[in-house]
Amino acid sequence: MGFQQVLFSFNLVFSIRFFEDFLLHDLYELAAFAERQANADRLKEGITVMLSLVEVKCRPWLNGMELLEDLQRNKHTLSSGDKGTDSLLQGGLREGQLTELVGPSSSGKTQFCMQAAASVAEKQDGSVFYIDTGNSFSARRIAQFICGSSDAAALRKRVLSRISCHTVYDIYTVFDTLQGLEVALKSQVKMNVNECRLRLLVVDSVSSLITPILGGSGSQGRALMVALGYLLKKLAHEHNIAVLVTNHTVGTGENGKTKPALGETWKSIPHVRLMLSRDHRNNNCTISILKHTSMPSGQTVRTMTRKDNQQCV
Incomplete structure (x- = not known):
């Protein structure tokens, strides 16, 4: 039609x-x-x-030179809190882009999100908007990522105050939450408010929101999925925010390997897709590039495991 x-x-x-x-x-x-x-x-x-x-x-009408200038002037990289990942991505999570972290259950996706939130709030001097769809956000766990040489308690308080967590359980509430965020961001622009601006938006996990509405042969679920992806990318581009979402794996892809959930329609939405894998025998984690706007896929790096992380308490 x-x-x-x-x-x-x-x-x-x-x-x-x-x-x-x-x-x-x-x-x-x-x-x-x-x-x-x-x-x-x-x-x-x-x-x-x-x-x-x-x-x-x-979509705005911009030529290649304007896009390059916008990238260099406004779309900076944010440290994920993991040296291996930052090295792989040549600096970290890119502002203006939607980065998807894919991995099976218990592979460390939520830990990665919380570590990135702590890093941005501490080292990039920015705020974080964290959407928790699985009731897995832990302020105590984030506090353990924060390391300060002096007055650690004050540092943890300052960092945690910059992370705003919103617990939601369905896609409709997420739309309401994101639209409210968009209104707030536009108001800040009009008022020229630059203090501790929002730099990272996390959705952990996007698959738990979308999977329940994809059942059946109708297209309403796919329409909502596309709309959510568009809204996240719109927020990222217009307000120079790095967006990080998580997704689980399902079934088997080529060569008997697992593949990202949500199918081909969602596949085209993220700018960057990363696969997180964990070898539970030795607790080693690796991150590999599945898709990137400026880097070849297939590159892999070992990330910090729970044993590697120095917890500051």
Whole structure:
């Protein structure tokens, strides 16, 4: 179904006549309306098509030189807190990009996120917006990553005060949370507020939000997944934020290996995809590049294990 047909169908109830009208309406309300119609599958497929056009229509017109200047001036790298990973990524997590960390259960994804949050709040002198979808955020664990030569208690207090944790359990609440964040960020820009600006946004994990809505043959789940990815990338680009999300692995890919969850549609969304693996026999961890905008895939480095991490208490 083309977007003109979708607009006609929604116009009967919501007075949507133009593409801009579609963008101004609540996606969940439109999806619920489509679900009740006889041609629900075609309408939901149309919504997916419409959302795929959003990024094209909203993409700024910039030439290559302007993009390079923006990268050098505004899109800095942030240390992940792990020397091996920072070396692999030539500095760390890039502002303006969405980095996805993929790994099986108990591979250390949450630890990596908390370590990155502690590093940004301590060393980059910025704030962190942490979305916890699995009730796994631990302020005590983050405090253990913070090492100060003097007055450690004051340092931990300062760092922890810069990390804002938001516990959510479904994708709809995440949209509300991110839209509220976007409003706050735009207000700061208008007020020219630069003190301790937001530098890292963490979503641990994105797969636990999306997997429950991907069931069945309908396209509503995929539409919400694309919309979430677009919103995260939009926040990253417009506000020079490094976005870090985690994803689990499923099934087997080529050569009998596990592969990232969420399928081909999500695969194209992250700028950078990293695979985290843990050998539980010796507790060694490695991170490898699955996808990167400026580096070849396949490069691998050993990361810090729980035994390697010096815990400051």
